[in-house]
Amino acid sequence: MIKLNELTFEKRTGGNEMRFLHTADWHIGKKLHGFDLLAEQKDAFCQIKQIAAAQNVDAIVIAGDLYDRAVASEDSVAVLNKMLKELNLEEKYPLLAISGNHDSAIRLETGSEWYTATEFYLKTKFSDAFEPVTLNDTQFFMLPYFQPQMARNYFQDESLKNLPEIMEKVAAAMVQEFDPTKKHVLIAHFFAAGSSHTDSETMLEVGGLNPVPVDLLEEFDYVALGHLHDKNALKHPFIHYAGSPVKFSISEAETQKGVWIVDTDPYQAKWIPLKPLNDIHVLENSFAELTDPKLYRAIPADDYVAVRLTDRAVIDDIMNKLRHYYPRIISLSRVNGRESLIADENNGGQVNLDPLELFESFFEKMTDEKPTQLQEQIVQESFEELQKGDTYETN
Amino acid sequence: MIKLNELTFEKRTGGNEMRFLHTADWHIGKKLHGFDLLAEQKDAFCQIKQIAAAQNVDAIVIAGDLYDRAVASEDSVAVLNKMLKELNLEEKYPLLAISGNHDSAIRLETGSEWYTATEFYLKTKFSDAFEPVTLNDTQFFMLPYFQPQMARNYFQDESLKNLPEIMEKVAAAMVQEFDPTKKHVLIAHFFAAGSSHTDSETMLEVGGLNPVPVDLLEEFDYVALGHLHDKNALKHPFIHYAGSPVKFSISEAETQKGVWIVDTDPYQAKWIPLKPLNDIHVLENSFAELTDPKLYRAIPADDYVAVRLTDRAVIDDIMNKLRHYYPRIISLSRVNGRESLIADENNGGQVNLDPLELFESFFEKMTDEKPTQLQEQIVQESFEELQKGDTYETN
CATH class of the missing domain: 3.60.21.10 (Metallo-dependent phosphatases)
Incomplete structure (x- = not known):
């Protein structure tokens, strides 16, 4: 850089x-x-x-x-x-x-x-x-x-x-x-x-x-x-x-x-x-690791964090707990266990299973591989085309 | 002119x-x-x-x-x-x-x-x-x-x-x-x-x-x-x-x-x-008069027509009948009888009781006068302010 x-x-x-x-x-x-x-x-x-x-x-x-x-x-x-x-x-x-x-x-x-x-x-x-x-x-x-x-x-x-x-x-x-x-x-x-x-x-x-x-x-x-x-x-x-x-x-x-x-x-x-003002980090860790100062202090508070949780156990109110350490947590998924994607009910509306994430999850289940960036973009574009419609024309 | x-x-x-x-x-x-x-x-x-x-x-x-x-x-x-x-x-x-x-x-x-x-x-x-x-x-x-x-x-x-x-x-x-x-x-x-x-x-x-x-x-x-x-x-x-x-x-x-x-x-x-390309006509007439060639032939087909019907009788499918003579009929109201404003169910979606008409109707009932253009405009502006919101921002 x-x-x-x-x-x-x-x-x-x-x-x-x-x-x-x-x-x-x-x-x-x-x-x-x-x-x-x-x-x-x-x-x-x-x-x-x-x-x-x-x-x-x-x-x-x-x-x-x-x-x-x-x-x-x-x-x-x-x-x-x-x-x-x-x-x-x-x-x-x-x-x-x-x-x-x-x-x-x-x-x-x-x-x-x-x-x-x-x-x-x-x-x-x-x-x-x-x-x-x-x-x-x-x-x-x-x-x-x-x-x-x-x-x-x-x-x-x-x-x-x-x-x-x-x-x-x-x-x-x-x-x-x-x-x-x-x-x-x-x-x-x-x-x-x-x-x-x-x-x-x-x-x-x-x-x-x-x-x-x-x-x-x-x-x-x-x-x-x-x-x-x-x-x-x-x-x-x-x-x-x-x-x-x-x-x-x-x-x-x-x-x-x-x-x-x-x-x-x-x-x-x-x-x-270009140097990112606020970077995106993907953290594939356990809850114990995520709440360890060694990890969370290394991440600037304004950076975005996507968590791929390795735990299988149910953790109460996990999004709010993690947001305490990572104020800009943007996604939470579980990499182990059958429950591969979860969304916390108490998440304040900021973590959504957006269509692209649903696609990724489906793709991974079907192929055991992650979609490429090109594949993701095609799905994203297609979805946006579908979404466009005339919603802003209706009143 | x-x-x-x-x-x-x-x-x-x-x-x-x-x-x-x-x-x-x-x-x-x-x-x-x-x-x-x-x-x-x-x-x-x-x-x-x-x-x-x-x-x-x-x-x-x-x-x-x-x-x-x-x-x-x-x-x-x-x-x-x-x-x-x-x-x-x-x-x-x-x-x-x-x-x-x-x-x-x-x-x-x-x-x-x-x-x-x-x-x-x-x-x-x-x-x-x-x-x-x-x-x-x-x-x-x-x-x-x-x-x-x-x-x-x-x-x-x-x-x-x-x-x-x-x-x-x-x-x-x-x-x-x-x-x-x-x-x-x-x-x-x-x-x-x-x-x-x-x-x-x-x-x-x-x-x-x-x-x-x-x-x-x-x-x-x-x-x-x-x-x-x-x-x-x-x-x-x-x-x-x-x-x-x-x-x-x-x-x-x-x-x-x-x-x-x-x-x-x-x-x-x-x-x-300026000369209007397609004018607006307010016709306060009976159904018999409206369907008389002497009247409807005087109105160019692309002009807009607001009908203030003088009949009291129920007339079946009246909007479609009138549209035959006045293709651009934009409103139908009754000036006599208690039923002062009606909307035909079979109107093809083009005649609506819009908020301004509802206001006019209400104003007339309350004051026995028509609202002035200034009053109408104030109501219109206020309604538009209310309507604006963020509807086009929602997706």
Whole structure:
């Protein structure tokens, strides 16, 4: 982990090459088991600003999911508006941002026609993808999250079956717009995985969500992706997920958060980690161990704790007892015995068996393995799609 | 009624004086008894654009309630964004807009820091009111809708009891900022009525909502108000409600919609009416009259009809029968007999006894008079406040 205050400001030659910061999946408004994460998100943002300054970047790329939900709360709107204003109007960075599947493209689009005057490029429409934004030596192709039908309409081609077929056509249409004297960067928000020629195992298909094979993207010099929250979800020399700047679930407890600093010429992508304001810890211990000062004093009081209890015995009022030592306990499960997941009745409403946990529990029972982060994310997305509906439209 | 295509483009001398168009209460997203009014709103907007061009105005003032609700639908967001873009970025009008009580100040504020570069002044904060925007010979003081507590905080004065007291202080603070070589226009969104010295009858008080006495506003050369939907709610030489550009309720069936064209020097305010795309008709007739071609053929099929039935007899399936003649029937009441308000069970869901109708009915029973438009609006606002809650925050 680098310390931010040790970052030296890097001198750069004033050439035509680009250096940009690649981040994604801010999910402003996201909650972690009932806990508001705005403090963590503001802190990560502050670190991103410091890194951008220290690395002397020419632009900042945000690859979708700026908000956590289509209808963000007023607090979230105020926070994101302030962040974008700081980066673009105060710090004067050119900004390149697309809408992700969590954003409402129509809501997020507000103001975008005015933003371009200060080099804030906010793209929310499929058709935007084929008019690249050129900064220095680089053409940026900005592909917001889209529904397959939007692509079929745009290409007037109902035969396009799935995302791989669509992306083959999208990439070809973009290549048509390539200026051969420039570098070419794609900014997009989707699942990318495997290769179109490998066996079906890597071509995970869940509920019709086909991942985009990475070899369709190899015409680009760099692909700045959003959607998956762990940068390690894909290992590729120039196709990268930035991941989320904050840990958003227990399954991300061990993932390192950060941003990519990308140079176009010569090409280089450098990972710079972010330090969590309040970390997530998974403690697989007995009640006796958990209440031992040696353990609980090592955990900062504002950090989040997921407990995987090893005891089999019934312990009265356990959540309230544990909350005494771990004020931000976010989950409690038992790893031994038949009673593999319990929820205390006296938990004050903060520990819920959310759908993802139910899925995890079910998956583990069925397969004796834990779901991968990708699998969890697919289930999460699907559940959110189902939940969306029109509940906010009913009155 | 003037015909728009007969409007001649008015030549103006290129002096320093201002001519602006004053409109308000667009309420984009408003529904009329279940019927979407976007078509009517788009048509009224188109007329406003034509009037602005024909009158060769220097700026357009929108005095609050751009949206009908704090969380507007995606359709409403898309429509309002397009309208504002057309006026400011395409037609190049300076725009002066404030948030009203129906708008979420925080949501509406999105982008406002970028908008000023093209003379789109969108003010949503109480503190914005004391930094006037100067265009040509005029200082515009823009006072968004606000809660009394915001004013108490701003002035650090907890003793400010009510809106009249607050507005006295607000007006005095604005006068402090007056440039004596300029004209002074206030743009605001509140109830204004009577005078602070008349008897209590005109000082209507309902639920603590005190109207602002107009004599507090007499330091200004013009006051561009929003909130009440009928320009005739207040008669004053230079303090005007623009009213809504579209008829939003049955009680507005007879009000004329339009915009003010205001000249600063010499002062003149000219009312220019808008032609309703689909009008509202209140028909107080018998069933026999209503089904007579002489009556129903005179009503365009897309117009809205509120029926006040004079029959006492029970008529089977009356709503469906009437809908045959009046496809957009929006309400049915009986004016004779004890059964003063009925709702047909087979009405297809479009005729509801909404809270305002229940209030009207109750008010009439208790007082033998119809509530005034102001009284109705107060009840409507109060009900909406109650309804707001956090329903869109629950998942």
